[in-house]
Amino acid sequence: MSVEQKKVRKKERSARLAIWMAARSSRNKTFLDRLCRKMITKATAVDPTKDFMRDDFVDNDQGFDPDELDRYQRGETAVVGQQ
Amino acid sequence: MPAPVPFDPQEIVDAKYEERPTREGVTTKRMICAACDIACSVVGEVQKGRVTKIRSSDNPIFKDNICMKGIVAPKGLAHPNRILHPLKRVGERGSGKFEQVTWEEAMGDIGGRLKKIIAEYGPEAWAVSTSQWNTSTDHGLGRRVMNHVGSPNWISGVALCAGNTAAVNRFTYGWFPFGDFSSTNCIVLMGHNPRRHSWTPLYNSIRSAQARGAKLIVMDPRRSSSAERADIWLPLKAGSDAAMMFGWLKVIIDEELYDKEFVANWTLGFEDLKERVNEYPLERVAELTGCDPEMIAEAARVYATSGPSIIPWTPITDMQRNSTSGIRLQTILRSICGYVDVPGGELLQGFNPDIVNESTVEMHHVLSDEQKLKQLGSKDHPAFTYRGQLAFREPTQRVYGQEYANLVTGCHMATPSETFRAMAGEGEYPVKAFFFLGNNPLMSYANMPLIHKAMMNQDLIVSHEQFMTPSAQLADYILPADSWLERPWIHDMFGWMSTIRFSEKAMDPPGDCKSTFEFWKQIAGALDMPEVVPWDTIEDFYDYRVAGTGKSFADLISDTEVYFKKPAFKTYEKTGFATPSGKVELKSSLLEELGFDPLPYFREDPPHDKDYPQKMFTGVREDPYFQTGHRHIPEMRARCPEPQIYLNEKTAKAAGVAEGDWVSVENQLGSVKAILAVKDAMPDDLVRVPHGWWKPEMKQGNGSLSGAWDYSDAQLCRDDPDYLDHEQGIPHLKGIPCRVVPLAAEGPAKAASNAQHMEPAE
Numbered sequence: 001m002s003v004e005q006k007k008v009r010k011k012e013r014s015a016r017l018a019i020w021m022a023a024r025s026s027r028n029k030t031f032l033d034r035l036c037r038k039m040i041t042k043a044t045a046v047d048p049t050k051d052f053m054r055d056d057f058v059d060n061d062q063g064f065d066p067d068e069l070d071r072y073q074r075g076e077t078a079v080v081g082q083q
Numbered sequence: 084m085p086a087p088v089p090f091d092p093q094e095i096v097d098a099k100y101e102e103r104p105t106r107e108g109v110t111t112k113r114m115i116c117a118a119c120d121i122a123c124s125v126v127g128e129v130q131k132g133r134v135t136k137i138r139s140s141d142n143p144i145f146k147d148n149i150c151m152k153g154i155v156a157p158k159g160l161a162h163p164n165r166i167l168h169p170l171k172r173v174g175e176r177g178s179g180k181f182e183q184v185t186w187e188e189a190m191g192d193i194g195g196r197l198k199k200i201i202a203e204y205g206p207e208a209w210a211v212s213t214s215q216w217n218t219s220t221d222h223g224l225g226r227r228v229m230n231h232v233g234s235p236n237w238i239s240g241v242a243l244c245a246g247n248t249a250a251v252n253r254f255t256y257g258w259f260p261f262g263d264f265s266s267t268n269c270i271v272l273m274g275h276n277p278r279r280h281s282w283t284p285l286y287n288s289i290r291s292a293q294a295r296g297a298k299l300i301v302m303d304p305r306r307s308s309s310a311e312r313a314d315i316w317l318p319l320k321a322g323s324d325a326a327m328m329f330g331w332l333k334v335i336i337d338e339e340l341y342d343k344e345f346v347a348n349w350t351l352g353f354e355d356l357k358e359r360v361n362e363y364p365l366e367r368v369a370e371l372t373g374c375d376p377e378m379i380a381e382a383a384r385v386y387a388t389s390g391p392s393i394i395p396w397t398p399i400t401d402m403q404r405n406s407t408s409g410i411r412l413q414t415i416l417r418s419i420c421g422y423v424d425v426p427g428g429e430l431l432q433g434f435n436p437d438i439v440n441e442s443t444v445e446m447h448h449v450l451s452d453e454q455k456l457k458q459l460g461s462k463d464h465p466a467f468t469y470r471g472q473l474a475f476r477e478p479t480q481r482v483y484g485q486e487y488a489n490l491v492t493g494c495h496m497a498t499p500s501e502t503f504r505a506m507a508g509e510g511e512y513p514v515k516a517f518f519f520l521g522n523n524p525l526m527s528y529a530n531m532p533l534i535h536k537a538m539m540n541q542d543l544i545v546s547h548e549q550f551m552t553p554s555a556q557l558a559d560y561i562l563p564a565d566s567w568l569e570r571p572w573i574h575d576m577f578g579w580m581s582t583i584r585f586s587e588k589a590m591d592p593p594g595d596c597k598s599t600f601e602f603w604k605q606i607a608g609a610l611d612m613p614e615v616v617p618w619d620t621i622e623d624f625y626d627y628r629v630a631g632t633g634k635s636f637a638d639l640i641s642d643t644e645v646y647f648k649k650p651a652f653k654t655y656e657k658t659g660f661a662t663p664s665g666k667v668e669l670k671s672s673l674l675e676e677l678g679f680d681p682l683p684y685f686r687e688d689p690p691h692d693k694d695y696p697q698k699m700f701t702g703v704r705e706d707p708y709f710q711t712g713h714r715h716i717p718e719m720r721a722r723c724p725e726p727q728i729y730l731n732e733k734t735a736k737a738a739g740v741a742e743g744d745w746v747s748v749e750n751q752l753g754s755v756k757a758i759l760a761v762k763d764a765m766p767d768d769l770v771r772v773p774h775g776w777w778k779p780e781m782k783q784g785n786g787s788l789s790g791a792w793d794y795s796d797a798q799l800c801r802d803d804p805d806y807l808d809h810e811q812g813i814p815h816l817k818g819i820p821c822r823v824v825p826l827a828a829e830g831p832a833k834a835a836s837n838a839q840h841m842e843p844a845e
Contacts, residue, residue, distance in 0.1 A: 008425065008653055011266075011426035011427075011652065012651060012652050014426075015426060015650040015652075016649060016650055018265075019650050022144050022645065022647065023643075023645065023646075025142065025143060025144065026142055027642055027643065027644070028141075028142075029642065044143055044146070044291070046294070050294075052286075052287075052290045053279065053287060055279055055280075057151050057154065057280075058139070058147075058149060058150070058151075058154065061136065061138065062136070063128060063135045063137075063138075063157070064135045064158055064161075065135065066130045066132075066133050066135050069135065069157060069158065070133070070161075072158065072161050072162070072163065073161040073162070073165070075163035
């Protein structure tokens with residue numbers, strides 16, 4: 001095996017480990033799963049002051065009230081005669 | 084994925100790993116968002132039987148992959164104008180008048196009329212258009228039913244967005260690669276500008292890669308936000324992508340920056356390629372692209388020497404006169420630099436062997452060769468049609484274990500323009516029945532006037548939809564569609580990658596809304612072939628698809644958020660590439676067999692027309708909207724209430740228009756109205772026309788079609804020979820001659836009275 005091939009195989013093993021960890025992390029049921037999740041969380045953490053994913057629209061979203069959605073679906077928010 | 088960092092084991096032992104806490108009465112579902120085509124993993128919160136909140140996933144792999152379109156989905160899909168019952172047209176086509184019927188009544192009539200059309204004109208007289216991605220999806224069942232009936236005429240927006248790229252990538256190395264963002268050293272964006280609320284996971288990946296030191300090269304006529312963050316920005320002329328890549332190849336080959344060993348062992352046609360590249364010295368490339376030769380050379384050197392590097396897929400190169408050459412040049416750059424199928428480069432993942440993929444579900448083998456060759460567009464523009472892709476059967480079997488790989492569902496399509504011509508009575512044979520699912524075809528392809536004529540010439544039009552789109556207004560039947568909140572889903576990454584994800588059903592569909600699974604099952608029944616869709620429920624169908632995992636769909640959805648295939652690199656060393664030669668074909672044997680230039684080339688613009696001094700690009704969506712959708716949602720509409728075109732100040736002045744004016748953008752095909760926004764990020768004489776505008780509150784039916792005749796950019800998208808890519812027959816949307824003129828005394832188009840379908844006042 002050439003040096004180049006060895007490098008690729010090493011990367012392949014790393015990728016397999018990473019995918020295995022991601023799969024375990026995704027399950028999040030056993031201690032090992034949670035260990036993997038913790039490691040991935042730590043590895044992907046971004047300083048909040050530099051976190052390019054922060055957004056008020058996302059972070060402050062409170063969702064909708066189910067009754068309000070029901071009324072909305074029935075068109076009850078429409079002002080009669082304004083259509 | 085980034086390398087693991089040091090951690091304190093005690094911290095893990097002590098930690099409580101709970102899902103995000105929820106309020107009382109709230110349950111959560113793990114879902115995949117289908118508000119656009121990116122498919123972010125999200126969590127749906129459910130109260131009183133309905134989804135009330137969509138938030139980002141608890142899983143660190145997917146965290147923060149959510150945008151405003153996903154967040155407003157519960158309200159957008161609860162909109163009072165949602166179609167909840169089957170509707171049958173009354174009055175003339177386009178009258179805008181419908182009456183409520185049952186699914187049984189609708190299917191009885193549809194089946195009878197479709198059988199009559201097939202008996203009279205042949206099965207090829209039935210065409211189907213789906214927006215495969217955001218219907219999420221028809222699981223390959225549409226193609227399956229069509230293949231059994233005998234019609235090859237399936238079209239989709241993926242003809243000019245990713246599906247065509249997948250098909251053309253196969254000509255070089257047999258598959259469509261996906262860039263390894265997690266460990267690449269350099270990312271090249273060609274006109275693409277992923278943002279926090281558009282292409283969110285891609286934006287996240289790019290920013291993360293930059294944060295760990297990867298370089299970013301952006302080619303874009305606009306000074307986009309990605310361009311501002313790039314290490315190198317090449318402000319090339321719209322539509323000159325292929326010319327730019329010739330320049331890069333010239334530098335990389337002349338300076339011997341390519342991977343000599345890979346080129347010698349694994350490629351064919353390098354000497355021919357070199358000869359073609361020599362036709363593009365940097366001075367010529369500079370003239371064609373408008374960029375400084377030194378900057379072109381510098382960018383090429385960074386790409387070739389920083390490696391492994393990636394050129395992620397971009398819709399921009401998909402939509403050009405030189406699309407096939409542009410896409411092929413991307414594949415060639417990846418190949419000769421040795422970036423294919425290596426860590427940090429472009430991964431050829433293949434199918435996940437444990438899942439029955441959609442290509443298999445589609446059963447392309449049951450469609451006869453005779454019918455395959457009738458596919459519209461096969462003769463003149465065969466690249467992604469059956470004719471263009473048939474030669475991949477053996478190589479794909481050899482490398483990926485099955486004959487048909489319908490990657491991104493784009494590898495066996497009819498050509499849209501040829502299909503609409505046939506529908507309009509101008510084709511090689513008539514098409515008289517047209518179905519569309521989760522798709523607004525009138526506004527989603529080029530040449531809206533032709534598409535309108537085509538639809539008006541149909542004997543039967545069936546739409547499976549959530550809302551009364553301009554296209555649905557021309558249908559005979561509109562059947563109410565469910566949404567991604569209301570059904571389970573197996574997401575197979577569009578047959579492009581091998582990872583599989585699962586989405587839970589979070590609420591019942593309202594009214595009589597049904598899934599695409601149910602739609603196709605009922606169509607198969609109406610055509611007297613129920614055995615074609617033999618599963619009773621979508622869950623049964625999914626159990627069949629996941630049986631190879633050793634688990635049921637219910638088990639998988641409860642304990643597996645993502646199902647991976649074991650990664651492997653350089654697998655071609657064992658199998659060869661999935662091309663006829665088994666090698667990377669820099670000079671394509673298959674394009675040559677099809678009668679085209681086997682090497683990439685660059686077609687320059689047609690002669691300048693002085694009446695149309697500016698150039699426009701379209702296909703751009705505002706962040707609150709996806710394609711032609713979402714304009715009914717008050718929160719989104721408030722962010723972007725009217726269509727806006729962008730010009731820079733100099734061009735606006737020359738056109739006699741100013742910020743805030745209503746203007747008309749015109750070319751030889753049509754015109755659209757929009758408000759002018761002056762942006763200094765725009766180059767001279769370039770006009771940005773937004774994609775997919777109509778106003779759900781405007782008058783329905785022919786004449787207005789809810790404003791589609793006022794605003795839809797498809798009216799400007801030409802599909803005459805000068806503006807079509809030869810090999811694929813897809814239109815040129817990046818650099819179309821046009822003019823901008825003031826619209827005197829014109830305000831926003833008035834909302835006409837149509838009480839039944841008006842938005843509520845907000």
